[in-house]
Amino acid sequence: MTLRIRRALLSVSDKTDLIPFARALAEMGVELISTGGTSAALRNEGLAVKDVSELTGFPEMLDGRVKTLHPKVHGGLLAVRGNAEHDAQAAAHGIAPIDLVVVNLYPFEATVAKGAGYDDCIENIDIGGPALIRGAAKNHAGVTVVVEPADYARVLEEMRAHGGATTLELRKALAAKAYARTAAYDSAISNWFAATLGEETPAWRTFGGRLKYPLRYGENPHQRAAFYASGDARPGVASAVQHQGKELSYNNLNDTDAAYELVAELGTGKPAVAIIKHANPCGVATGATLQEAYLKALRCDPVSAFGGIVALNGPIDAAAAEEITKIFTEVVIAPAATPEAVAIFAAKKNLRLLTAGALPDPKAQGAIVRSLAGGLLVQSRDDGVITAADLKVVTKRKPTESELADMLFAFKVAKHVKSNAIVYAKAGATVGIGAGQMSRIDSARIAALKAADAAQAMGAKEPPTRGSVVASDAFFPFADGLLAAAEAGATAVIQPGGSMRDDEVIAAADEKGLAMVFTGIRHFRH
Template sequence: MSVDVRPITRALLSVSDKTGLVEFATALAKSGVELVSTGGTRKALADAGLDVKDVSDLTGFPEMMDGRVKTLHPKVHGGILAIRGDAGHQASLAEHAIAPIDLVVVNLYPFEATVARGAGFDDVIENIDIGGPALIRGAAKNHNDVAVVVDTSDYAAVLSEVQLHGGTTLALRKRLAQTAYARTAAYDAAISNWFATQVDAEAPLFRAVGGKLIESLRYGENPHQKAAFYASDERRPGVATARQVQGKQLSFNNINDTDAAFEAVAEFHPARTSAVVIVKHANPCGVAEGASLAEAYAKALACDPVSAFGGIIAVNQTLDAEAAKLMTEIFTEVIVAPDATEEAIALVGAKKNLRLLLTGGLPDVRAAGLNIRTVAGGLLVQSRDNATVDDLELKVVTKREPTAQELSDLRFAFRVAKHVKSNTIIYAKNGATVGIGAGQMSRVDSARIAARKAQDAAEAAGLSEPLTKGSVVASDAFFPFADGLLAAVEAGATAVIQPGGSMRDAEVIAAADAAGLAMVFTGVRHFKH
């Protein structure tokens, strides 16, 4: 036996997720490992015919306080923490009749799942594990001698080494220890973040984040960057929770763009309208609603058919065959939908590299949540932008009020502006974007770029006039000067929606009145950086 291999003579198992438990424990027992367990885990093993000791046989104390106290005892933690090569530690074990524990198998109370199902405060509190994290951290600290397993996916690795080496190698024990500390860190992060919501702590003194690996990615934004995809404790339908029906592995950029597209399409309630969002490089390049997904897709594609090539398509309803047929006519990276018909799945399946993701639902655009990004040496944390135009009180500030059609398009355009990088200008007409200007340093440039793209799209479609003629325009933030507004007038817009709040609002309103525009203020801006 190699000098760094540690045999397993005794294992402590206490798990809430019993997937593969009996098979794992059976294999350990066949290798001569003594099994020690607690509560429901012990019952599951005993019912399977395994010889298993109760932890109370080690401690001399029964489980008490509804199971809150069972493993918090020196005869448990002493057996885990004792350094095998330390004579003093071994003397203490002998003096106090403490049996060494060489393997700790613990997965924690299902705190995250309890929160996700909407349980009450007391129920959530009872699903905060105390003994489990203590066992895990103790075993991970003493990884030179003890192996710790916190996830069922690692059962196979432990059994493989036991069968091959007669015990676990130091390399495996180190890897398991890293996983263990990461799991308890993510667990505590979920608890602390939930507690922050319970006490309305907008800026708690410490902020923790955590996640579980979904998959390692081929690379990040660029081939020289390493990347991986993690699931957080938030149960929000989207790319992280989606079932990939077909297609090759998603890339880092695919995931980022798919999330942007799906969050944008969720602004359109499926009971009200069919909606399609096409995204390229994290920005929508075409958005539309219609009587069907096929109609909405055709309108969205017409906004910028050049940029749509190689893009991401998100829909707000079950993908049907009619829409799927149209979407597969040009090269597309990903289609994401709440669901899809079998016929639609078959049509997409003909394009072997096209990924189809089904999420089972739409994210709630009004739901609270956190947006976290890194900066050098720190984290920027803010609440999710869950403002929606449906809940805003629109104020007409010009002499002319918008027509019913203009008002409908204004709401549509502002809904889209929320999901386009600032500075943002959106031209829309008849429930579809006809020009999108994104991410410019000047709002005037955004207005001009959007108008130019609309003109290019019109020419490509063989139309005699730009699509922006007779459109409405949305700005994600106020117009600081009248020049941006005048650029929209020049493009043919007839109505404007913007947050307002500039020192020069009066000047901008006067310019709108002079041009015969209708303009409404939302009082809410949608910067997106």
């Protein structure tokens, strides 16, 4: 069923494409009603417009907080077209129908994202806008509602095709979008309130997002997927600019996020590179340059690095780009890239290059959400960061200065490896990584085995785990995992501690002449 649009109410904070849209409506004989700044913008362009205050007989009040909350507005939206009783009541009170509502909301999310103060955020909570949107959407049988400029062309196209009318199919689609928009808006407000109040577990919790783009499929081809932006200002895949390459897949996005979060953990003190495969690091290193860091990271597991994701903590230069493009890489992400580096990557058509502008802060708070059958599992982001001052030496031998530096590095990497996680490191680079095993001793053995394989492939005389340090994301429940690391050649151990058998593990470390420190914090990642 098509319905002719004769009167439109426009009240927008985002005035993108407003004037050409309003002019097109006017040319089709639509009467324009508007508020405040929107009305002024239309009038400045020579368009005839009626102020809402003229419609209602009341001025905009209370600094604009009250302007559309009036029966002559909401009655014009909610009256059921063709309902004799509604028609009679509307006529008795001088209420004329409003056929099109064009509203986008006060920029609450953007205000919060820029770090505005409490009062400023409160002032950017829209009241009249959501009421208009919800009223128009409920009565979509007779009213068209538009909540973003992206839909202007769609509405005009239908009106031109149907003599100034829209179809029920379009009105339903726009109503669905309208409710999703107000839901996401209210979600942002409620979560902001919870954060300002320090409520960790509010009684009701919702999360909203805006479609960034649909994906070809999910983890597997038979799964449907899409990428939604939450509005969080955290730098990463949602904020990054893609310079080249085909569209990112679900797995690309997941792995790229993991890579960038890991490399951010290492800060900006030294050039650092992380290579990720299936959300697990297969090589991480620091170096004097990004090129050196990449080569050191690649040596850890060059087989797994093929087709992986590379994250860098600084602007990519030509030298680093030349090395990275020597093997097939799915995605490269960094804060920036030089024009020379961009040109080098451009020769690899299947490689995606992303620049995110900045690194995320590993100490920043945030939420991680996972769906379960019948619910959502919500936790705060793992923002635990360990420094040398946090460590407790528990063995007779203290770690050397170089061992201490490598232990801190290895523990940062272990935080981003699927549990059970074991990371061997030496000279600012991982040399063996064991991830996601059901027992910690298996992770220790697999990491050592992969290190030995990499050494053999490079023609090295001994495994790089000789003289390394080892990090464990959680405590060693038995001494066997530690003994496996000692057998691989590790000389120092960093682990959270806290096992009922800590004394046995410490005794085993002393017997092997290892230095061991406890962090007091674990980093399970499932």
